[in-house]
Amino acid sequence: MTAIDVSAARAVPPAARRGFSWRALLRPGLIVPVLILLIALAWAVAPGLFTSVNPTANVGPALQAPSAEHWFGTDATGRDLYARVIHGASQSISAALIAVLVGLVVGSLIGITAGAVGGWVDEALMRVVDVLLAIPTLLLSLSIVILLGFGTANAAIAVGATSIAVFARLSRSQVVSVRASEFVEAAYGSGGTFFGVLWRHILPNSLTAVIALAALQLGSAILQISTLGFLGYGAPPPTPEWGLLIAEGRNYLATSWWLTALPGIVVVLVVLATNRLSRAIGDGGRA
Template identity: 45%
Template sequence: MNSETRTSTTDPSSPSKTGREIVVSELRYNPLTLVGVLLVTGIATVAIVGPLVTPYDPTAQNLANRLQSPSPIHPLGTDRLGRDVLTRLVYGARVSLGIALAVTTIRVVVGTGVGLLAGYVGGWVDELLMRLVDVQLAFPGLVLALVVAGILGPSLRNVMLALAVVGWATYARVVRATVLSVAEREYVEAAKLAGTPTSRIARRHLLPNVLGTVIVLATLNLGTVVLATAGLSFIGLGAQPPAPEWGTMIAGGRDYLRSAWWIVNAPGVAIVLTVLGFNLLGDGLRDVLDPRQRSQLEEI
C-alpha cells in the first residue's frame, strides 16, 4: 500500500495533478530535466541579451591583438584576426538558435499538415503522401541536406531551406499514426455523423492529440538542427566569413588547435551544451506530455 502511494505521488503523469504540479513533480522526479531547462534558458538569454552588452564588434579585425590568450579584457581570447572570441560566440548563439527555430517551425508545419491530411482523408491521398515520405526517409538526412545546400549554393538561408526540406517527413509519419488511431474513436465518428466540418474536427479532436508528440519531437530537433547547421558551415556550405557562426569559428581555428586552443574549444563547448540542453529538455517534455510515447519515439 505504501509503495503504491509513493508511486502515485512521484508519477509526473498522474491525471489528478494540475499542469504546474506535473511540471514540478517531473523536475523532482528527473533532475536532468532541470539541467536541460537551465541550459536552454541560459543559452537563449545569452543569444538575446549578450549582443546588447558586449563592447566589441564581432567582425571588426584588430591584427595587433591576434591570438591573445584568455584574459580579463578578452575572457575567451582572440582569434587569428584579433576578433574577440566571446563576442563572436554570443552573436553565434543568436544565429544558431534563430536558424534552429526557423527550420523546426517549417518542419512542424509541413510535417503536421501532411500527417493530418494523410491520416484523416486516407485513400489515394494517404498512399501518395506516404510514398513521398518513404522516398524522403530513404535518404540519410544530412547527406540529402548536403546535396540540396550544394545545389543552392553556400549561405545560411540555403542551409536553412536544405535542413527544412529533409526534416518534415518524421513529423508526417508520427502524426499520421496518431491520427489513424484517434480517427476511430467514438467521439470523432459522432462528429462526422453530426456533419461537423473536417477543419473543425481536425482542430478540436485530432490536433490536440498529436500536439504533445510534436512538441517533444520539435524540442529534440532543435539540438539536431544546431549541430547540422554548424557541420554544414564548417565545410563551407553555411555561414560565410566573417559571419559569427559556431561552425565557421571552428573551421577558422582548426589550424591553431595547439597554439590557440580557445578558438575551437569555445564554440565546440557551446554546441555540446546547446544540443545536450535540448535533448534533456525533450526527454523531460516526453515524460510530462505523453509518457506512453517513450518507446515509440526511441525507435524513430
Template identity: 50%
Template sequence: MRSPDRAGRAGMIVAVGVLLIVAGWVLAPGVFARHDPYTVDPEATYRPPSAAHWFGTDSLGRDLFARVVHGTAASVPAALLAVVIALFAGGLLGLLAGYFRGPVEEVITRVVDVLLSVPSFLLAMSLITTFGFGTVNVALAVGIVSIGSVARLMRAEVLRIGSRPYVTAARVSGRGHTAVLLLHVLPNATRPVAALAALEFAAAVLGISALSFLGFGAAPPSPEWGALIAAGRGSVSTEWWLSIAPGVVIAIVVVAVNMLSSYLQPEEAGI
C-alpha cells in the same frame, strides 16, 4: 508529460536556464558580450582564455566569446526556421495521411519514404547546391530534410487518436472534416510532436553548424558557430580554444534541448 524526480527537476532547471541565456544572446547579444565581435586587435592575437577574454582571441585579435554570443543570432534562428518548416509541412502531410487514408495516405507515405530513405546530410547538401549558399538556404535544406520524421510521427498519432470514441462521435454528429481535425485530432496530437520538435531543433543546430563548418553557411566574417569551429581547425594543438569553446557551447545547447524534449515526451509515446 513525464514526472521528473528531484534530480530530473534540477536538470530541467539547469536546461531551462541555459536556453534562457541562449535566448538572451539572440535578443540582446551586446548585453552579454562587452567586446565587438568584428573589432580587430593585432596586439591581442591568439590569446588564451582569461578574465579579459573569456574564450580567448582569434588570429585577428577578435574576442571569441563576443563572436560566439553574436553568432547565436545567426545559428539559433536558423535552427528555429528549420523546425518551423518541418513542423508545418511534415505536420500537414502526417495529418492528411492519418485522417483521410486511402489514396491520399498512399501518396503521402511514398513521399515520406523517399525523404527518409536518403541520408539526411547528403540530402541537405544536395538541396543547398540547388538553393545556393547562405544561412537561410541552409535552414531551408535542414527543414526539408526533417519533414519526413515529423510527418511519420503525426500520421501515427492521428491514426491512434482517430480510433478514439470522441472522434467517432464527432464524425457521427455531422461535424465536417476540418472541424474534427482542428478541434479533436490536432490538439491531442501536439504533445508528442512538440517533444519531437525539440529533438529536431537540437538536430537542426548540429546540422546547420556542420554545414557552416563545411562552408555552406554565411560568408566570413559572420560568426556562425560552425564557421567559428572551422576557423580554428588548423591549430587545435596550439590554439585549442578556437574550436573547443564554440564546440562546447553547441554541445551544451543540444544537451539542454534534449533534456527539455525528454520532459515534454508523454510516457506512452515512443519517439
C-alpha cells in the same frame, strides 16, 4: 499502421499524449537545461547585453589565451572569441528555429492530410515521405543548399527539408491513432463535420507528441546548421556562426585549443539542454 509509423510514434514517449505542464520546467532536474537555453536565447536576441565588443573587429594580439580581458581568448586575426560566440548564437539558433519551423509546418501538413483523409491520398503522400527517408540527411541537406546557394537562410531551409519526413510520419501515426478512438466516432455520430471533428478533437489530441519532437529536432537542427557552417556551406566569413568558428580554429588545435574547444562546448551544452527538455515534454514533465 506500418512498421515505420510505429517507430515514428515511439520516437516520443506515449506520455506526451497526456499533455505537458509547463510548471514542470521548475523541477530541479530541469533547472540547468532551462538556464542554458535561456542564456543562449538571450545571446541570440540581445547580444549587446553580454558584450560590447565588435565580433568582427581586431581587439588584441592574435591567438591570445583565455583571460580576464578576453574570456574565450582571441582568434587568428585578434578578434574576441567570446563576442563572436555570443553574436554567433543569433545565426545558429535563428537558423535552427527556421529549420524546425519548416519541418514542423510542412511535415505536419503532409502527415495530418494523409492520416485524416486516408485512401490513395495517404498512400501517395507516404510514398513521397519514404523517398525522403531513404536519402541520407547530410546528403539531402548538402544537395539542397548547393541548389539554393550558400548562406544561413538557405542552410536553414535545407536542414528543415531533411526533417519533413520525420514530422510527417509522426503526425500521420498520431492522427490515425486518435481518429480510431471512440470519442472521435461519437463526435461523428453526433453530427460533427469532417473539418469540425478534425479541428476540435483530432488535432488537439495528436500534436503534443509532434511538439515534443520539434523540441528534440531543435537540437539536431543546431548540430546540422553547425555542420554545414563547418563545411563552408553556411554563413560566409567573417560572420560569426558556431560551425564556422569551430572550423576556423581546427588548424590551431595543437597551440590554441580554445578556438575550437570553447565554441564546441557551447554547441554541445545547448544541444544537450534542448534534448533534455524535449524528453521532459515527451515524458509529461517528469524530471
